Amino acid sequence: MKTVAFILITLVSGAIAGTILGLINQILVEPYIDQAIAIEVQNTVASGESVDVDELVQYRLWQKGGEIVAGTILGTSISALFGIVYIYSRDSLPGSNNKKKGLILAGIMFFVIFLIPALKYPANPPAVGDPETIEYRESLYTTMLVISGFAALGVAILYRSLGQTRRESRKIIVPTVYAVIIALAFVVLPANPDEIIISSNLLMNFRIVSAITMGIFWGILGILLGSFWDIVKPHETRATKLRTI
Amino acid sequence: MSSVNAQIVKESSGLPKIAVGILLAILLFGMFIVGYDQGQLFSLVEGQKAFDDLWMHEFYHDLRHAAGFPCH
Known part of the structure; x- marks a missing residue:
């Protein structure tokens, strides 16, 4: 077992998939978060407090940057678990190559780690x-x-x-x-x-795009780790023997 | 008499315990700071101020919501 190579491809796969998650969220999820933040601002103004709009705009830009950083960190940490599970289940997984095996395991783990908990405790936007x-x-x-x-x-x-x-x-x-x-x-x-005091449309749309982007993340993670696995083959070690004839 | 090199490829699914430990530590630390921290980590240096600022909570705020972690 090439342990260092295994750890490296595991963490790099997660970091890339997580960064992509943070970037995709800028397009798909952020419009809904911005809508929910606007509701929070309206509630704040209605309660008699003032809101500095320029400061809020700068603050939101900072948080959107933080989302990409958080994606990289979350992707790396989830991939650490994914790598451990993959190495112990690889021989049992269906699929003719590691990309297919990785994608299948990613689908199972998306179901177990994200979808099932989300069905009981769904993602909520700000203002909830x-x-x-x-x-x-x-x-x-x-x-x-x-x-x-x-x-x-x-x-x-x-x-x-x-x-x-x-x-x-x-x-x-x-x-x-x-x-x-x-x-x-x-x-x-x-x-x-x-x-829950926001519109059901906003709530459901947010939950749907949250599940979609998390599904994309898991899919990319599975394909990436499988692809790196096929290239690096961390499960193989080469031993050279000297034979005398 | 001559000698030849023969290369053997061995396959192994065993992962050293230290590697499992490193990966589990990365999992728990990453999940905590992105999904759960409410000032605890920076409070080790800043004390009570970290619980008031909630820097990490605020910086990772949008992904907390998007990834399904409880937030406010």
């Missing part, structure tokens, strides 16, 4: 969250994320252990076990406590 409840909401979101992640890990182990004895039935058993765990979590965990 109450600052007083942020730690409570973080704990709920993290609990859902951890349940989904560990449930997926558990059923992956179950899938392997059933490989010899129940090769066909495991295709039904494994997704059923995951679905039951997630259904229980959806029922047991409380709802987001914050009241």
